[in-house]
Amino acid sequence: MNFLTFELIGTYHQNNIQPHTTLPINYLTNTPITIQSLSFPCVKNCITLAGNIKHMSRPQTIKAVFFDMDGVLYDSMPNHEYTWIHSLKEYGIDFPAEEAYMNEGRTGFSTIRIAFEKYLNRLPSREEEEAVYALKTKLMSERPKAPILPMMQELLTQLREKNIQVFVVTGSRQPSLVEKLSTHFGVAASNIISGADVKQGKPHPEPYLIAWQRSGLKKEECMVVENAPMGVESAKAAGIFTIAVNTGKLADKVLLDAGADELLGSTKALFNSFSF
Numbered sequence: 207m208n209f210l211t212f213e214l215i216g217t218y219h220q221n222n223i224q225p226h227t228t229l230p231i232n233y234l235t236n237t238p239i240t241i242q243s244l245s246f247p248c249v250k251n252c253i254t255l256a257g258n259i260k261h262m263s264r265p266q267t268i269k270a271v272f273f274d275m276d277g278v279l280y281d282s283m284p285n286h287e288y289t290w291i292h293s294l295k296e297y298g299i300d301f302p303a304e305e306a307y308m309n310e311g312r313t314g315f316s317t318i319r320i321a322f323e324k325y326l327n328r329l330p331s332r333e334e335e336e337a338v339y340a341l342k343t344k345l346m347s348e349r350p351k352a353p354i355l356p357m358m359q360e361l362l363t364q365l366r367e368k369n370i371q372v373f374v375v376t377g378s379r380q381p382s383l384v385e386k387l388s389t390h391f392g393v394a395a396s397n398i399i400s401g402a403d404v405k406q407g408k409p410h411p412e413p414y415l416i417a418w419q420r421s422g423l424k425k426e427e428c429m430v431v432e433n434a435p436m437g438v439e440s441a442k443a444a445g446i447f448t449i450a451v452n453t454g455k456l457a458d459k460v461l462l463d464a465g466a467d468e469l470l471g472s473t474k475a476l477f478n479s480f481s482f
C-alpha cells in the first residue's frame with residue numbers, strides 16, 4: 207500500500223478539494239486519477255484500508271470460499287482486453303492491454319473516464335461515455351465464449367462435497383449470469399453477488415461483505431479467490447483472507463501490493479493448494 211498516496215487522499219478531505227480535481231497519483235495503478243472516479247465512501251474506505259491492512263494466514267478451517275468470476279472461473283479477461291482496446295481506439299485512445307487488467311472490477315463508465323483523462327487529458331461527455339460503452343458491449347457480444355479456467359469446476363465440486371459454501375462475487379451484471387454459473391458450476395442464485403446487488407463495486411468492500419453476511423460464518427472461516435488488484439483490495443478491506451491467482455498479464459507484485467495474502471500462478475495451482 208502506498209502511504210504517500212494515502213496521505214494525498216487525506217489532503218482531499220482536509221482541504222475540501224472539489225470533485226473532478228486530478229490527484230497526482232492512484233495508489234493502485236500509479237496513474238493519475240480524479241476523485242470523480244472513486245465514490246466518496248470508497249475514498250474513506252481506502253484510508254481505513256491503508257491504515258489497517260494486515261496479512262493473514264490461510265484459515266485452518268474453511269467453511270466458505272468466495273470466488274470472483276472474470277479471470278478466476280472463466281478465462282474472460284482476454285475478451286475484456288480486446289473490447290476495451292478496440293472501443294477506445296475509436297476515440298483516439300491507445301489503451302494498453304495492461305490497463306484492462308489494472309482496471310478490472312471498475313464499472314465500465316469509470317474505466318472510460320480514467321482512459322479519457324489519462325490519454326486525452328479531458329473527461330468524456332455523457333454521450334461519449336455511452337457510445338464507448340455501447341461499442342464495447344457490441345464487440346463483447348461478438349467475441350467467442352470465454353473458456354472455463356482449468357480445474358475450477360472440479361474445485362467447486364470438491365468444496366461442496368466437503369460442505370464448504372461456495373459463492374461467486376462479481377461486478378458483472380450480465381442477464382445470463384445466474385443461468386451460466388448454475389450450468390457450469392452448480393452455483394445457486396442465492397450464492398451469487400452481482401453488480402446489481404451492491405451500491406459500491408470493488409474496490410469497495412461491500413460485495414465481499416454481502417457474501418460474508420449471507421454465509422452466516424465468522425470472517426476467519428472464509429476466504430476469497432481473486433485475480434485483480436481491485437478485487438484483492440475489496441476483499442482485504444472486508445477483512446477476509448485473500449488468495450490472488452495471477453491468470454492475467456500483471457506482474458505478481460501488483461497483486462501483492464494490493465494486499466493479497468497468498469499468490470498463486472494458475473487455477474491448477476489453486477486446486478492443488480487445497481488438501482481434500
Ligand code: MG
Binds near residue numbers: 274275277310434
Ligand atoms: Mg476478476
